Amino acid sequence: MKEVTTGNHAVSYGAMLSRAQVIAAYPITPQTQIVELLSNFCATGKLKAKFLKVESEHSVMAASIGASLAGARAFTATSGQGLALMHEMIHWAANGRLPIVMADVNRSMAPGWSIWTDQNDSLSQRDTGWIQLYCESSQEVTDSIIQGFKIAEKVYLPVMVILDAFVLSHTSEVIDLPDIKLVDKYLPPFKARDMMDMKNPRAFGGLVTPDFNFELKYKIQEAMNQTIPVAKWADREFKRILGRSYGIIEAYKCEKADTILVTSGTITSTSRYVINQLHAQGKKNVGILKIRMFRPFPAKEVVAVLSKAKKVAVIDRNIGYGVGGIFCQEVKAAFGNEKKHPEFFNFITGIGGRDVTPKDIQGIIDYTETHKKPKEDIIWVGLRK
């Protein structure tokens, strides 16, 4: 059923269609509408879930961990400072190998106090063992949450579905809400590993000596390795049953491209708009590589697409201070042992919610095409210097 809805409500619909069973949540701008609609679903019985009001994001994740451990499908959502407060429990969820799905509405970290988007909040959690999916449209948000449970419950790692504050969270657009019967077919009820059994009690989360913890950490990496094929399978299954597919990355109009933009989030969408216009004008040497799955980082897949290009312009709505754009670092690292690699241009833009316009994208393309090499390690787009 088609509907005009916001990115935030797309999250709530995703959780509802996935039949989440426990939702612990704490409201924070710009995520609040997600919690509002979910609590409404729970109150009206549209979603048969236990809705837990807790006192902080730290407790949100603690409650989700308990719920997931006990065998419930647990969902939550947060943003910016809330995600940061959750950090300790973020590690816990992943190390506990719990298939929790959480939406994070990207919000710039304070100070300067901000409610607008950039990716530094979610990217600060990149090494916690969570799978991360970055979305460019409300449709992708709903679908990614459903896919997120499919992946999480297969590899036993939690999934973070990420959307831009306001640009997506508060923007209404047309989305096609999947038929819940089809979602049920795609995503059967969660059957937890029988770790919690009152008749056969085991100790959970206790002290692990150096004799064994090394092996346990290895297992997380092993699960991450497994995640790439599993995510591809989950996406194929989604296409088969629900008719849409995203890939873990997407090469857009790269067939004849010698310059490729690397994008994530809503910048991808605006870039498509620019590239479509260029191609319509007959200029077909520019394409886009959208990175949807950032963790695990699909290095092989990224290299396969980008190695055909001469120049790669990585557009980062984030910054690893002292290094540069975080996506750019990952892309460069993916080429680490390759003999040949394209010239990398690292553009930083849109931080703190600064609007990213088609003009900005065009400027990035122009700069990349007119320079053999970047003049600076980081090219700040739209900075008033």
Add this chain to the structure above:
Amino acid sequence: MQSKIKVIPTTLKVKDLPPTAISMSNMLFNKTGSWRNYKPVYDEKLPPCNATCPSGEKIQGYLYLVKNNKFAEAWQLIKQDNPLPAVCGRVCFHPCEVECNRNDYDESVGIHNVERLIGDYGLRHNLRVKIGIKKKQQIAIIGGGPAGISAAYHLARMGYKPTIFEAERQLGGMLQYGIPSYRLPKNILQKEINSIIKMGVKVKTGMRVGKNLFIEELAKKYHAVLIATGAYKERNLDIPGEEARGVIGALDFLHEANLPRRQAGSGKKPTISKDVVIIGGGNAAMDAARSALRMGAHPKVIYRRTRNEMPAIPDEIRDTEEEKIDFIFLAAPVKVITKNNKTVALECIRMKLGSADSSGRRKPIPVKGSNFRIKTGTIIKAIGESPETSFIPASLLKDNLVCTDKWGMTAQNNIFAAGDAVTGPKTVVEAIGAGKRSAQAIDKYVRTGKVTHTEIPEVKPVRFEQLNTAYFEHAPRVSMPHLEFKQRVKSTKEVYLGYKPNEAITESDRCFSCGVCNFCDNCWVFCPDMAVIKKKNKYEFNYDYCKGCGICASECPHNVISLVEEKK
């Protein structure tokens, strides 16, 4: 024998290990109970309300039942200790509320308001208490006031058929003739008394000791006799003019004022002047002033100390003030001014407070030359009462009171005494408690020939600091609906209107349940070793796994769990 902790070989490889930090197998072998130094035990303690109640009501118990909408069960529980809950819910000075730990948090639980509703519920639904196996011993009770009624009730519960000898026409004593109906409607009192009579209590009215009733004769005829004659002899002012017309005692006044018209000796209500003056600061003074107000007078109360030293219960003082009755503090009467043996004024002298006297209150000292007069046609004396003992054998007396041991037995074995006759003037609930204790003693005596003195160890009630108040929400006391001033003075209708059931439930839910488990599940929830086992109506510890961390004890809001040192 505890099995040994399994050592996991460090040769295990990735594939042999569990997916996350979880034990390799069932952990039941690991009996963590062996680590324990202290052991938690469920150790219910005495709530302060219960400890302080003169009749020993299990207050926490009935609040818990009311909270769970079990009014009939609450009535049964209260009736184990108190035969007159509807009465006490109205007139008791509720020391339980003074001791209530909730005072240290916000406001005490409105115990007497709930008690009143429970009592009324029992009357409305005609509830009955269970009566024990029939006993044939005959017991005489002299005096049908609160102590006598209480003793009769408790004896009747045990299966006796005691006889009450009452001097007046009606049972109730001070309840009947002393307490005005705007505080205690007569029909409530009557219903509660009737329900006790129906239990097999015989009543003989118009029987006055020394006139047509003699203690020694009764002691021969009956297996046991209880003296419960109360304290109704009024103290005199000992000032000139006291014998004049227009000077009356408060009890006489209240007695007359309280009689229904057709019963009153004169056939009329007592006549008082509009400018009536009441002397005294006790409950009788308050009752007299408020009754006079309702008869159309503008009463003035004269008290020789200040408001702070008034012996009347605070609620009564507050209600009297609300009815805009004038108080003249620090003044004492010195002379009644008469004209043709009729009172026309009261001469008083100003007082000031000196150092504390034996009662702990500051002693009033007259201020020389400060005499003043108050014009009045009626003076009501309310300066205290004492027992009438002239008809009691001198061998049973000491200091003008009946002398008994702790169980109420006098110097003569089968004669017992209880209430104000023993203690001097006290409160209704203390008389009820005394009646209960003497009923228990009489029961033992008539069955065994002696009263065994089992010393009950003194138990310290739970203090506020011993509770874990983190689990209690602040909540205001449910206010008691009452008549406004204008409605009050027009009639003798009851001032307080009583809780509705839902209000009683809300109020009961404020109870901290000090020292008594109310199944809040905290111990069960918090135990990190799942060593608390939930059973029907109780919890148990599984000492195999309880490692004695004490979290249950610290998280119990009610101080029910105690930690005792483990014997090694």
Add this chain to the structure above:
Amino acid sequence: MIEIRFHGRGGQGAVVASEILANAFFFEDNSVQTFPEFGVERRGAPVAAYLRIDKSQVLVRCKIYEPDHIIVLDPTLLNAVDVTVGLKPGGWILVNSNHKPDELGFPSKFRVATIDATSLAIKYHLGPRTSPIVNTAILGAFSNISQFMPIKVSMKSICGAIKKKVPIQRENNIKAAKEAYNMVIIDKELCKAK
């Protein structure tokens, strides 16, 4: 693609107006994208909302800097902010005003229409008297002038969207919109002058 910018004051319903209009266009098989000026809003302060309409999926995701048309919910804004900033020549300006279009003094490169939406809102008791909710009335007027635009929106769709998005007084809102449809004043001269 058509881009519309809404100007209003916090509490007047500009954001809801953009959502209602988005839904109305959606009912007629268009792709839509609408969003408020991102951030914090205060009652009475100037606010903006944006709407994009296209036959194919709307991909561009940034604010609208050069709108095709603008809708002004509060006449006092005309003195407070330059509502026409970036407005494309030939674009429509629909203003809630009890003046005639030519009395408002807009440059002749724009096409102007006015509707006294405040009176209609008061007439139909929409919102408190002190701050009437004018959004549904002004959309009725928009439906009328959309006949001069490449993508039109019918009154039926407007009414359907009101029913869907307005939580209270749906019937009165619809009546106000319908009356506004007929009451809108279009400046014929300015129309020609484009």
